[in-house]
Amino acid sequence: MIDKQPSCDDPIEPELLPVAVALQRMQQQVEPITDSIDVPLRDSLHHVLATDIISPIQVPAYTNSAMDGYAINSADLPVADTEVSLKVLDTAWAGKPVDAVLKRGEAVRIMTGGMMPKGTDTVVIQEHVQVDDDHILIDGTTSAGRNVRQAGEDINRGDLVLAAGTLVNPAELGLIASLGIDTVAVKRRLKVAFFSTGDELRALETHAGKDLGPGEIFDSNRHTLFALLSRLGVELIDYGVVQDTEQATSEAIERATREADLVITSGGVSAGQADFVSKAIAKLGELTFWKLAMRPGRPLACGIVNGCRFFGLPGNPVAVMVTFYEFVQPTIRAMMGCTTAEPQLFSVKAAQSIRKVPGRIEYQRGVVEVNSSGEQTVRTTGKQGAGRLSSMCLANCLIVLSAECDGVSPGDLVQVRPFFGLV
Ligand code: AMP
Numbered sequence: 001m002i003d004k005q006p007s008c009d010d011p012i013e014p015e016l017l018p019v020a021v022a023l024q025r026m027q028q029q030v031e032p033i034t035d036s037i038d039v040p041l042r043d044s045l046h047h048v049l050a051t052d053i054i055s056p057i058q059v060p061a062y063t064n065s066a067m068d069g070y071a072i073n074s075a076d077l078p079v080a081d082t083e084v085s086l087k088v089l090d091t092a093w094a095g096k097p098v099d100a101v102l103k104r105g106e107a108v109r110i111m112t113g114g115m116m117p118k119g120t121d122t123v124v125i126q127e128h129v130q131v132d133d134d135h136i137l138i139d140g141t142t143s144a145g146r147n148v149r150q151a152g153e154d155i156n157r158g159d160l161v162l163a164a165g166t167l168v169n170p171a172e173l174g175l176i177a178s179l180g181i182d183t184v185a186v187k188r189r190l191k192v193a194f195f196s197t198g199d200e201l202r203a204l205e206t207h208a209g210k211d212l213g214p215g216e217i218f219d220s221n222r223h224t225l226f227a228l229l230s231r232l233g234v235e236l237i238d239y240g241v242v243q244d245t246e247q248a249t250s251e252a253i254e255r256a257t258r259e260a261d262l263v264i265t266s267g268g269v270s271a272g273q274a275d276f277v278s279k280a281i282a283k284l285g286e287l288t289f290w291k292l293a294m295r296p297g298r299p300l301a302c303g304i305v306n307g308c309r310f311f312g313l314p315g316n317p318v319a320v321m322v323t324f325y326e327f328v329q330p331t332i333r334a335m336m337g338c339t340t341a342e343p344q345l346f347s348v349k350a351a352q353s354i355r356k357v358p359g360r361i362e363y364q365r366g367v368v369e370v371n372s373s374g375e376q377t378v379r380t381t382g383k384q385g386a387g388r389l390s391s392m393c394l395a396n397c398l399i400v401l402s403a404e405c406d407g408v409s410p411g412d413l414v415q416v417r418p419f420f421g422l423v
Pocket residue numbers: 196197198200201217218219220221222266267268269270272314315316317387
């Protein structure tokens with residue numbers, strides 16, 4: 001009888017490392033970069049604040065109307081079921097305040113954002129008044145202080161608005177602009193080098209549109225990595241395709257780790273005879289090789305070479321994406337000194353049964369959709385091979401099935417990681 005070695009075909013391999021443990025170990029090793037640079041506000045998008053943003057002003061800067069209507073003194077509001085007529089003196093447009101100090105019985109037409117005139121504290125919306133020439137008739141339905149934004153109600157001068165470590169997304173960018181700040185200190189961009197390994201790979205740079213020879217495939221992982229990394233605001237160094245020899249792999253790793261803060265490769269990390277990445281890392285620096293309790297993405301090589309962090313991702317295209325999201329992205333954010341929390345998982349009802357044996361976390365490609373009863377459910381995209389990148393394109397989420405999960409029945413709650421964030 002053949003004495004079989006442990007493999008990714010086994011449901012349970014005793015030495016597999018749980019994903020959570022691997023993540024924790026990885027996070028412990030990360031040292032955030034400390035260098036920062038001053039950049040124009042718009043260039044700070046997707047970067048991490050190096051210093052706190054303290055407000056130099058109060059927001060709103062002045063008390064103003066939240067609606068189009070009439071600014072009045074609440075003392076003029078009539079009791080319920082009665083009406084009162086007020087004289088309209090002037091119009092306060094946004095950016096064009098009126099000088100008048102209102103007396104009892106007077107009102108000012110005011111637009112949203114218009115500065116509240118002296119002597120007023122309430123806005124009656126235009127839909128709730130009856131206009132009669134230069135007078136308005138109001139009733140008692142508006143309460144005192146309604147529809148008014150008080151000066152400083154959002155932010156006070158000296159308030160800590162955004163803490164160092166915050167990732168700048170569209171809302172943060174707008175908020176900083178609202179304080180009149182046009183230059184911000186951000187952590188310098190991380191340099192990330194990446195390359196593909198594999199004798200079967202043909203690079204688009206030289207082979208796009210050409211016929212592939214027997215056993216050849218186009219290198220797609222480098223382009224996926226380019227896209228994944230581009231969203232993280234890092235500086236990219238693309239090293240192309242590296243052949244499956246120990247020398248070529250070692251040379252590429254040696255060069256890349258001297259230039260970058262982080263090096264990412266794909267392929268060549270399994271236990272196959274053409275897998276030189278782990279060997280090269282072990283020779284050049286420190287290697288941590290993990291057989292992870294996850295599918296796809298079982299083999300993952302991590303390490304440090306020339307003081308540079310290294311990730312050897314598996315070769316299968318879906319495994320590249322899943323291991324990137326699970327391990328590389330949080331590591332890059334931590335290296336950037338980012339304290340903004342990673343996106344949450346959500347629970348959604350399964351629309352179908354999903355086969356699964358306990359032992360590893362599985363990341364299945366899923367589609368969250370609303371069924372005919374208006375209920376949110378999730379289904380898989382069908383066949384789940386780690387080489388089918390099209391399954392990622394059909395999906396709008398990853399269905400994350402825990403290591404313990406022994407299958408899903410229709411109606412069970414499952415966890416999903418949506419692909420699209422709003423900001
Ligand atoms: P490996 O880990 O090198 O054994 O690769 C596992 C599988 O992923 C093989 O089928 C490879 O052909 C495929 N693969 C490896 N690198 C790439 C790449 N850069 N682009 C597309 N597929 C790849």
